[in-house]
Structures are given as structure tokens and as C-alpha cells.
Amino acid sequence: MNDTKIGHDQGPCPIGRAGSLLGERWVLLILRDAMLGLRRFDEFRGHLGIADNILAGRLRRMVEAGLLVKTPYQDGNRIREEYRLTEAGADLAPVLRALADWGHRHTGGAEEAAPMRAVHVDCGGDLRPDNQCTRCGAKVGREEEAWIRPWHSPAPVRLAAPTAAAARRESATGATVVGSG
Numbered sequence: 001m002n003d004t005k006i007g008h009d010q011g012p013c014p015i016g017r018a019g020s021l022l023g024e025r026w027v028l029l030i031l032r033d034a035m036l037g038l039r040r041f042d043e044f045r046g047h048l049g050i051a052d053n054i055l056a057g058r059l060r061r062m063v064e065a066g067l068l069v070k071t072p073y074q075d076g077n078r079i080r081e082e083y084r085l086t087e088a089g090a091d092l093a094p095v096l097r098a099l100a101d102w103g104h105r106h107t108g109g110a111e112e113a114a115p116m117r118a119v120h121v122d123c124g125g126d127l128r129p130d131n132q133c134t135r136c137g138a139k140v141g142r143e144e145e146a147w148i149r150p151w152h153s154p155a156p157v158r159l160a161a162p163t164a165a166a167a168r169r170e171s172a173t174g175a176t177v178v179g180s181g
């Protein structure tokens with residue numbers, strides 16, 4: 001049989017497919033920022049210190065892959081577009097948490113920092129990897145989850161809510177996007 005050299009992005013292995021999409025530093029960092037509520041091009045650029053053309057390319061790729069969706073918003077008397085997480089994008093929250101945990105244990109920064117924490121908004125308890133709250137015992141959904149990154153701020157930041165699934169594919173045509181999640 002002729003080997004047609006199907007790339008990992010098309011192959012049968014889901015780790016290969018996910019890796020070909022996520023295995024790039026900017027994509028992960030844009031995801032992290034989107035998870036923590038950033039939406040606008042200028043916000044990502046300011047926070048990441050990334051060149052315009054690189055950021056634009058990564059955002060386009062993430063929209064094409066269904067991780068983000070472009071949504072119009074009013075800016076003064078102009079309509080601009082911002083980038084919202086889809087369900088598929090928001091579903092990466094546990095992946096980023098696992099990366100944070102691994103990074104804390106196995107990589108070292110220039111300064112020692114306390115680990116990132118995922119907490120239950122209602123009671124402030126830490127979440128286990130399966131999202132059970134260690135304080136009140138509740139099984140905590142994404143809408144009740146917040147992250148604390150102590151090197152950034154001691155304040156917990158709620159995870160951004162994903163847009164409604166219906167909005168996902170419509171922005172490509174410039175059609176009105178329904179549902180703001």
C-alpha cells in the first residue's frame with residue numbers, strides 16, 4: 001500500500017491531531033488569555049507582547065479550528081470584532097490546568113512562584129483534577145471555576161463562558177452572530 005503521508009493533523013491518533021493544533025506556544029498562551037476573559041486583539045497583543053502579524057495568523061487559525069469565534073461588538077460608532085471561546089476552546093481548561101501543574105513540578109522559572117490554583121468561586125476551596133471541591137465537596141462546573149495565578153494577582157479570575165454553539169460558524173460569512181453566551 002502506498003504511504004500517502006497523511007499528516008498528524010489528519011491521522012487516526014487524537015493526540016497527534018490535538019498536538020498539531022495546540023503544540024505551538026502562542027496558541028496555548030492565547031487560549032490561556034481567552035480562558036481568563038481576554039477577547040480583543042489589542043488586549044491579546046498588549047498582554048502577550050506578540051507581533052501583529054503573528055497574532056492575526058494565530059487567531060485566524062484558532063477560528064478556523066473552531067477554538068475561537070469572531071463576534072462583533074460596538075466600539076464608539078464602529079463595529080469591531082472580538083474573539084470568544086467556543087465550547088471546544090473552553091473544553092481545554094482542564095488541559096491548561098494539567099499543563100500548569102506539570103510546568104510547576106517539572107520546569108523552573110527565574111523566580112520561584114507559588115503554583116496556579118483552580119478554586120470554587122462559591123466557597124474558595126481548591127479543586128481536585130476531577131473538579132470536586134476540596135472544601136465543600138461539590139462537583140464544580142466551569143461556570144463556578146476560577147483560577148488564581150499568584151505571581152500575577154492574588155485575586156481569583158472566573159473562567160470565561162463559551163459562546164453559544166450556534167454562533168460558531170456564522171461569523172465567517174459576516175452574517176449576524178446570534179447568541180452572546
Ligand SMILES: [Zn+2]
Binds near residue numbers: 133135137
Ligand atoms: Zn466549594
